[in-house]
Amino acid sequence: MAMTLFDKLWEDHLVAQLDDGNSLIAIDRILLHERTGAIALYGLKSKNRSVVLPKHVFCTIDHIVDTMPGRPNKARMPGGEVFIQALRDSARSAGVTLFDVDDPNQGIVHVIAPELGIALPGLSVICPDSHTCTLGALGTLTWGVGSTEAEHALATGTLRIKKPRTMKVCFDGELVPGVVAKDMMLHLIAEYSASGGSGYAVEFSGDAVSSLSMSGRMTLCNMAVEFGASTGLIGVDDRTIEYVAKRPFGVRTELQSAATNYWLQLRSGSDATFDATIRICASDIRPMVTWGTSPEHAIPLGTSVPGKKKRDQVDRDTSIDKAMNYMGVQSAKNISDFTINGAFIGSCTNGRLEDLRKAAVVLKGKRVAPGVKAICVPGSTQTKIAAESEGLDKVFLDAGFEWRESGCALCFYAGEKGFAEGDRIVSSTNRNFEGRQGPGVRTHLASPETVAASAIAGHIVSYTSGQED
Amino acid sequence: MTPISTVVGTAVCLLRDNIDTDTIIPSREIKVVSKTGLGPSLFAAWRYLDSEKREPNPEFILNSQKYHDARILIAGENFGCGSSREHAVWALKDYGFDAVIAPSFGRIFYENCVYNGLLPVVLELQAVLGIVKQIETPGISPEVRIDLLRQHVIGPDGIEHAFEISEANKEMLSSGLDHIAVTEKYIDAIDAFREKDREKRPWAYL
Structure with a gap:
């Protein structure tokens, strides 16, 4: 029987099925920011543990950094500098990459991860931040987690997790001019509630999704958490492949064709069975x-x-x-x-x-x-x-x-x-x-x-x- | 983490749907890189009349004498939705809560509960409403008992309500074990996976 995209990604990251019903899933990239990341690195250090794959860990300062033009090196939150400094210190000590405030690669973690090629199709990515599901738009297996779970992933390169059920949210047909990805998600959540996706890995599909730019797809997946979903994801197509090409932290040239071949099968089979399906007529959606x-x-x-x-x-x-x-x-x-x-x-x-x-x-x-x-x-x-x-x-x-x-x-x-x-x-x-x-x-x-x-x-x-x- | 088998104590109801982690602890309250001392920040926007002097809001239920020693929080659908901030769980624990009962939870919040020894109980809505009704009846002691091992909740009327929890989460909560240490038992499986995976997906490695 044809597999869903989520099942394919899950199977390719499954390290072990545990006796207690959880699974051990291999994590390929870990993203951290100053608000919840430093405390994960601190926690690890306090237990005398180290980061297992430091090259696969990327930190940025986005949450409470000042955004005023020509920003000084401080937080927008009174006294918030302690979070920025803690991330600097802990990232250095752990030997992981940090995009500091003045780094040209700095930015919101879920914006820079696709932009820099840190998130790629077929990778698994976690971040102690609920909007990590944004990256599912690339055909990436993602989870927003707590700091303690991030600590676990840093130490072991894995996540302990119970397999969620799968849901397909299919936007059939075309959007009316003036209606965009944000409207699609607000429509979905209004119809099916803020917990409508609870317990499910939600794949967005249908003509109206295929027609979206990568940026629009990221908006959809970003708000999967607002739908209560375990995560959000979208199948890989030519637009995805084109988007991820030649990104600074992406795939090395000599491995590109192997990667592309792998990525192109990251789609749900046409007769794949989902545990739940929601169909929405795209032309019904309004701003x-x-x-x-x-x-x-x-x-x-x-x-x-x-x-x-x-x-x-x-x-x-x-x-x-x-x-x-x-x-x-x-x-x-x-x-x-x-x-x-x-x-x-x-x-x-x-x-x-x-x-x-x-x-x-x-x-x-x-x-x-x-x-x-x-x-x-x-x-x-x-x-x-x-x-x-x-x-x-x-x-x-x-x-x-x-x-x-x-x-x-x-x-x-x-x-x-x-x-x-x-x-x-x-x-x-x-x-x-x-x-x-x-x-x-x-x-x-x-x-x-x-x-x-x-x-x-x-x-x-x-x-x-x-x-x- | 302290192992949990039963939680017995005063229950307090905040029966709104979609109480998010920003409400449980507003971002502005998170001032130190620490997991402790967050209790006074719990529900800060609802609990105090103003954020500076922190005069208690007499209309907020946690400020009422009847619930001063509350250990169990009863809430509406999708409790703990929103931000992944684990501070929401640390604040509830630090305040004195040992369990939260709700018809459904935000996923990340639920997982954070399990890793911090705050017992999350998913109880069907009708059962939640029944318990709430009793607790809020004047003259009835708002005491609730949760038995994790037998997976049931007993309200003031003595009726048992069964709840579901995965074996893994039950084990984590009742053993109090360090989850990293538990996973380290699988180190050989992890190494074997990585070795094979480097051949299968060489492009995934930096």
């Missing part, structure tokens, strides 16, 4: 935005905040009321009627070059509405350099956006001066949790195109309706 405090609180732009019929079946829970209260939105009111004070473009979800290009198309020759604080933070230093070489920085700056150094930045608040309590932000990030972008800050998730259009309009509008305005 989406969240109204509440979970990614599942998403609705098509221009529609109204849902009322009681969309509420949870069981009368157990005031989650919806609390979300509405926190967000300052009311049932039956059109989401486009809410005035915004902030716009953020960046993050591992939508901070890649293509995202900046698409936002720049919307912003070109326009100005953000009065009273809107707009910020763009490229996902990596390489992304920033490439964007500047195309003049995108000027487009953002002329439109009234701040143009910053790369990092995770205001995807989450770490204690710096950012958005203010009660501010309403439309954001290209992945989490609209209470307080995620600052105490009392209200986050509406959307695509970079929607963020750009909304920044200009001063309220939440889609790129296409923004044009009509």
Whole structure:
């Protein structure tokens, strides 16, 4: 019987089936950042253990590094320098690669890993960060893990894990113009809940997925964790092979053809059986935005905040009321009627070059509405350099956006001066949790195109309706 | 890690769905490279009226006298979703929780619980609601008993509710063993795998 992509990757990394029902899976690359990585390296050292494959471990400083232009060598979080210094010290001591703040390879871990060829099809990659599933877009076997599990992988080159079930999420047909990868994921999560993928390795497939750029595919897989999935992944095709070619940490020339041959079989067989299947008609999807405090609180732009019929079946829970209260939105009111004070473009979800290009198309020759604080933070230093070489920085700056150094930045608040309590932000990030972008800050998730259009309009509008305005 | 067999104590309910790890411990609260001392930061945004003076919010359930010695947290669907930060588990442990009961959990959070001796109990929603109803009834002692080895939860009414947990996770929690040491028993299998794999996927090695 034909195998699924996940089963193929699993089988090729299976070291041992353990008596207790877990499996021992070989890990090919380990990525670390200052927020959760240093503590893993410290933990290892405290137990007098060393890193088993130090060449396969890469560290970067992305989470709490300052992103202001010409950034000083400090954290955006008061006192956060201890995390940066701890990673420097522990990376040096462990003999692993570190892309420091001033390194041209620095950037958000999930942006630089594909960019530099650290993540490749057919590899297994873990990182103590929940968005590691981003890398599944390359046909990579990935898991976000805790620091303790990362410690285990550093020491043994393996992960102890119970095999998840497999799910296929098939986006059939074509997307309507103006609908992008971010909208696909918000649509999926709104329909099937933030735990709809729980227990599954989710493969995204279908014509609408094959048609996506690699950047769009990474956006899909990035938000697999917001769907509750164990991980996300996409089969390898010519676009994948082309994308991963000639990356600095990629495959050596003499091994390229062997690698390509291996990679080309990294697709689910046409009659492979999944434990669950969800089919979505791509043309049903509209540009989406969240109204509440979970990614599942998403609705098509221009529609109204849902009322009681969309509420949870069981009368157990005031989650919806609390979300509405926190967000300052009311049932039956059109989401486009809410005035915004902030716009953020960046993050591992939508901070890649293509995202900046698409936002720049919307912003070109326009100005953000009065009273809107707009910020763009490229996902990596390489992304920033490439964007500047195309003049995108000027487009953002002329439109009234701040143009910053790369990092995770205001995807989450770490204690710096950012958005203010009660501010309403439309954001290209992945989490609209209470307080995620600052105490009392209200986050509406959307695509970079929607963020750009909304920044200009001063309220939440889609790129296409923004044009009509 | 201290081995767990049973957890008995006061249970407190935070019955919201999708309580994320940012809510369990906001990033701004994580100030030192350490696994300890995070208890005061637990649920900081809900628990205090303001982040500076930390005046307790009287409306937040953990601040009520009835639950001052809570050891078991009962929550809604998808508890611990979001960020992988293990600090969420360290904060719950440091505060004094030994177990969390919920209909479902975020995957990484659940695994972090297992590696840190915080007992995660997946209990079906109806059972959770039944226990919550009893606990919140005035005059009833909010005591819950969880037996890991026999895999059941007993609420104040004495009724047993069975729960599922994998053998591996049960073993990890009940033995308190160091997981790296456990895996090191397989060192020969790992070495043999790598040797074969270097031939099969030479491009995967740097």
